[in-house]
């Protein structure tokens with residue numbers, strides 16, 4: 503980008519409504535499947551990849567409406583997507599000034615091709631590595647691989663998990679209180695819509711357990727203006743009344759999901 507183009511881009515961006523955070527799925531399935539996963543990934547029984555063309559349209563449309571401080575590409579396990587490099591490139595093109603992370607459990611990091619590491623470098627994308635107990639013996643090797651590639655990274659201890667209570671029948675949480683406890687929120691972009699949090703994937707639990715739990719409302723990014731989208735995301739949703747998770751967190755040592763409904767209650 504020339505200096506003039508950069509300056510114009512910056513000016514246009516200054517006037518755009520801003521949200522602090524966005525996360526999005528490259529695929530819905532996972533190769534680890536944690537108990538009480540906040541994205542309900544263990545309940546995704548078929549490989550489910552996000553379509554690159556649809557994502558390109560979505561992220562470009564969004565970039566015309568909203569500025570975003572931090573974007574996290576995840577899933578499911580994002581490194582399972584054969585077009586992971588394209589997703590990274592498209593995201594960086596749409597959001598040249600945002601902080602972008604790829605969030606991974608690291609299981610595949612040692613097998614990734616040079617192209618992957620090169621794309622991270624060229625696109626200034628950082629790694630968020632969630633460190634799970636089963637990989638303990640590989641921690642040092644994985645860390646060395648990331649360092650050798652000179653990619654900035656954040657490693658998060660994932661040995662303790664929280665019970666995500668979005669599939670229960672207890673509606674006693676004060677939505678305002680739950681929303682406040684969520685800090686910057688966890689806005690999710692999924693198939694052309696923005697959602698306040700990953701509870702939007704509760705539809706996976708409905709499918710898996712043949713249930714009919716309420717599903718949070720999503721806002722169509724093609725229909726609404728940036729201001730409207732920002733305003734929807736800046737307040738609690740009725741679904742927050744199920745979310746004891748953030749107000750009274752209950753933790754447990756990480757384990758693999760047994761795909762029992764109680765994990766999300």
Ligand SMILES: C[S@@+](CC[C@H](N)C(=O)[O-])C[C@H]1O[C@@H](n2cnc3c(N)ncnc32)[C@H](O)[C@@H]1O
Pocket residue numbers: 532536537538539540541576577578579580605606607630631632658660662663664665666
């Ligand atoms: C849903 S995962 C998807 C990305 C990738 N597969 C990974 O494991 O990093 C995104 C993040 O959410 C965290 N997470 C998911 N469910 C959680 C829970 N119930 N308690 C705490 N952290 C959770 C994971 O540890 C990870 O850091």
